[in-house]
Structure formats: structure tokens, C-alpha cells
Amino acid sequence: MLHTVNKSPFASATLSACIEHITPGAALLLIEDGVTGAVAGTPAADLLAAILGRCPVYVLQPDLAARGLREARLLPGVELVDYAGFVRLVVAHEAVQAWL
């Protein structure tokens, strides 16, 4: 399962709801305002750090760049993907669950 989250963790509980329902073998991709969750030193990044060992976490780079955020700000271990990478993730997983 590929989970996507498109809401900022500062405005909505969507990211934490998603993390609570992630199973081993799944992956998490942060898109749109969801990318703010991967910035190091935030409560959301602590949640992500706790699952990084069992689930890869990806951030959609164009959404990060659009918001003036750079990779250097991100939680170590989080991987950047471009749109082609997004498509590869969708293909690599049996299903996608979009957390809105």
C-alpha cells in the first residue's frame, strides 16, 4: 500500500491518522501541503522518524520547492521524488490510499 498525505500536520490530524494505520511493507508519500510534515525539528517529523525503520517516507520535490523548502531542512532518511518517481511508487504498490 502507498499512502499519500496532502494536508499540513499543523492544520490537520491527517498525517497522524495515516501513520497510526500504516502496516509494514507500506510506504508514505507526502504531497501538496503534506510536505511540511517532513521538516526536521517539528512534532510531525518525530512521528515520521518513528516509522522510518519499517516504512520508507517520500516527499514530492516540486511541492517542496514550491513552498520554498529545501532538502537540507528535511528529516534525515526521508527521500525526495519527482513526478516520475511518484508514478513509479504508484506502480510499485498494489493499492494507493489517499489521506485527505
Add this chain to the structure above:
Amino acid sequence: MTMAGEEKAGTVKRFLFVNRKAPYGTIYALEALEVVLIAAAFDQDVSLAFLDDGVYQLLAGNDPAPIGMKNFSPTYRALEDYDITKLYVDRESLALRGLDTAAFIVPVSVVDRGQMAAIMAAQDVVLSF
């Protein structure tokens, strides 16, 4: 024009509809219900999950007339006619909101986070609202 129910049964997939929004504030709950009924008319294996504010959708006694909305709560009681009986409700979401299923309009299965995660992982298609 064809009626979905008349189509010859093809591939049956496991569909999970995840409801995380309270009704009436946004269109999500009503749209989810419509899509659920369409999926069921195509003879798919349909389950519904209610978590976070989605649990508010199942409360009985809604009266949205004063805010000028149609009351779609009774439609949840028609789900059984569509052979949709797998309604899963997140235990923690209920507790956090001071709710229990005695106040619900339909019978549901209350599951904990781990069970809900397993239900989600077992689906062919997950649609979120």
C-alpha cells in the same frame, strides 16, 4: 443507457471507502455514500471504514433541515439492501469524541487501530473521503 445491476458479473474487487469527515460541513460524506451505492450496484465487495470525524456520519437523529441540507442519514439504513454489511468504526475515534455505537443509526463493527490497519491493507482499492 444501462443499469449497473444488469451487467454480467465480472471481476469482483475489494473496495474500502474511508470516511474521515463529519457530515454536512463538507460534501465528502454524501459523495462517499453515492459512490458506495454505485460500487455495490456493480456487485463489488464493498466495506466502509469510519474514523476520525467520519464517525459523526453514523449518529442517529440528524436534523440538517435548519441549515438547508437534505438529511441523508436514512440512506445508511439502505446499505443492507445493497448487501453492504461491513461497516468498521475506529474505537479510538469514538472514545476521543465521547461517542458510543448505541447512538448510531446502523449496526457497525468497532475495531481497534491494528484491526483497522489490517482491513485497509487487505483491499484492492481504497477510496478516501
Add this chain to the structure above:
Amino acid sequence: MAYEVDGKTITADEEGYIVNLADWSEPLATIIAKAEGLEMTSNHWEVVNFLREYYNEFQIAPAIRVLTKAIGKKLGPDKGNNKYLYDLFPYGPAKQACKIAGLPKPTGCI
């Protein structure tokens, strides 16, 4: 489009479904049926009334499979089958009967 009943104009969409559900009346149902090429009999009324009751209770027009099953449960297996319902409403019982019953097009009809 629109229907004329007792000198009143009742507006309907381009497929003939009335726009305001509160506009429905038995004389209107007869007129919609005529526009569909149907003469209402007691058997037609039985299905139309069933649909209206179903809508009142659940706020939806049932899909054909659900309608067939529910009619069978209430009126018996000789009426709860496709042949009986299509004989009454040749263009599709859920669709045509819903139109006559003044309900929206059933969900699951594409």
C-alpha cells in the same frame, strides 16, 4: 421540459424527471406515464407507490437489483423478478417507474 397538470406547469429536466419532488401528484404521475407511452394500471401503481415509500424511508431511489429484491420481499416472488417489472416498465423499472413516481434517477444508473 415540462408537464401540464390541471392548468399548472411542472418543470422537469431534459430526461423528464421532475425538478421539485414536492410537485408530484397522482394526476401528474398519470401524465408522465402517458409521455412514456404507458397506461397506469393497479400493478403499475403498486410499484410506483413502493418506490415512493422506499424513497421516503431511505432518501434514495433504489438500484434495479435492490428494487427487485425488495419488491419480492414485500409483494411476493411472482412480482419480485425482472420479467414482471420489465413487462410493466419496458424502458427499465427503476428508471421509468422512478420518473413516474417523481423521484430522482436511481443511483447506479449510468
